Amino acid sequence: MSNYLYILWIPLLPLLSFVILGLFGRKYFSKISGIMGTATLFIATLVSFIAANQYFFVDGKVNGVYQKIIAFKYTWLDFSPNLSIDLGFIIDPISVMMLVVVTSVSLMVHVFSLGYMKGEERFATYYSFLSLFTFSMLGLVLSANIFQVYMFWELVGVSSFLLISYYFDRPSAVTAAKKAFIVTRFADLGFLIGILILGYYGGTLDIGLLIDRLTATQSTPFISITSASFLGASMLTWSLTLVFIGGAGKSAMFPLHIWLPDAMEGPTPVSALIHAATMVVAGVYLVARLFPIFSMDESALKIVTYVGGFSALFAAVIACTQTDIKRVLAYSTMSQIGYMMFALGISKNGGENGLGYMASMFHLFTHAFFKSLLFLGAGSVIHMVHSNEIKDMGGLRKVMPITHITFLIACLAIAGIPPFAGFFSKEEILMAAFHSNKLIYGVALFTAALTAFYMFRLYFSIFWNKEATIHSNNLTDKDHSHGEGPWIMKLPLLILAACAVGVGFIPFSKFVSSDGAAFETHTDLLFSITPVTITIIAILIAANLYKKQNVKSDKIVNAVGGFYTAAYKKFYIDELYIFITKKIIFPYIGQPIAWADKNIIDGFMLLLAKITSYISVSIKGLQSGKVQNYALYFFGGVLALSVLFIYIWK
């Protein structure tokens, strides 16, 4: 048990780095702060790899089942014997898997940022924020207590806010940061209420205990939570749905996704780390963490499934129309997270029935690598072109060969072409969907085709299409030419590309499954033919439309007309939100409340103050400053008391 105590260092090292860089970085070592942050994280990464090795290959397994190990536990708030909030670190397959993902992607982003953010004035601040984020995310994945999850959840939200608004002199970045924070915060309200309900019926906030109590169908907590109902649904459904709302907010599920595309205002490496690989999968992780409880409730799982499926399709359609490279990637992230969500939703608990669970975690794992690779590649391109718009790019394959190759690998991986990583995880998801829900399978298949289409639309538009003539001036000009960027920016691309190729071959089901027991997945070649063919067709269409400059794509746009505009405008969801907030909530709820606050609550206080001041003004004349008046009052008082005591009180 205690032989895992060293994993404390994994979150503590980034915390240390955050404190040191945050307090002293800018003043004393702004130049080397990047190296310091990266070096600290490198050690943390090594430690997490050691922990993963120890857990998966040495002593994590007991009788062929991976155990949940509490590495560290500390009673933090001890309210009463029945109610205490513990801080603890749990080690189980998914938390170890997340440790590896978070530290390695974060390390790559740290290294990449050394080149990308070079020369920024607030370089040290940037690194301290990155460290804060890494700390909170690691704390989140290791939390053994649901309240602790919530705390780190909020910390993650704060660091995301700080990093989105890194360029705080741009109004759009500030707006985006506020939007991200408010939307996720709003969702977190649901999460909090969900936690409270679970805690109330379960009698504990400890995740392990909670799962034990709420999955035993005979236990009192389970019976009480399922028999209590509110508005026609059991409290279990309510609490899980509310928890899922929190997860949907962080994971940008429809309709709480509106913050994610705007969050791309942050520096691109940040988008790679937070808004692609790690933070946005927190919602998936949360559902996976509580999956045994979710699996007890059909309706909550249905919600997860359909929200995930719809988000996947919805985002993929929008991604096809966007022209900002980072927004395309943002919507593709949302779509892939939708995949993970519905994979969880269709899964069952235990053994081979838990295929969806395993597939979801597998996809989370592979997605982290290829999506961060895509974002870092996009970062490279943006660094070179100084624009986010696709139309400013084109023909870059000769100018940035390494970015080109790695980006292509990532596109193939996300499209699900064998033998790249995305193929394996996506196959598992499709397989799970095929066996449990044909509708979702259809949606997933169509989304897969769309994914391939928009990714290759992006790829061909950036690296092929027209010749790179616009920026040839820049390239000859020595001052502006930095080519592909220094090796420090290429190295992470290459490492991540290697991961995007390689991680698919990991026999994931041996390590991660819903109940800890390893199982075999059956790769069915015949089954794979359909999705792969569809994907390849989609890629060919994209190649046909975007490889050379031509008007074919415009023709299609004209043909579908209104639908294209709607998708381009993101189906007016943002406008809808603005309409609801500005036209309904502000005038009909906000303003009456503001009026009541101003006039009734403040008014009451003002009234008290006014009465007091009126009385004091009217009696202040008594304090004349004349000694004799005071003496007179004194004697008057004595006289009155004498009369009182002698004649009246007797």
Added chain:
Amino acid sequence: MQEITLNQILFVSTTLFFIGMYGLFTRRNLITMLMSIELMLNSVNINFVAFNKYLYPEKLDGLFFTLFIITIAAAEAAVAIAIIINLYRSHNSIDVDDATEMKY
């Protein structure tokens, strides 16, 4: 000659007390106010002595109190005059109406 009764003495002392009180309230000169206070103290002394003589002739408590009050009155006069001198130095007057800084 007629015997002097306790009531007569009390009448004198009460008269003295209210004369002192009147002086205290009406005079604006601090020295006069101090003199009025001395008058009031003396009326109390008379009371003590009278009660001692008429009610408990065999005891001396009242006389002792009187002696104490005379001593304290002397000390009080010293302190009060010191205050008055200080007031004169700072305000150039010993009129109480000129010292109204503590007004609201």
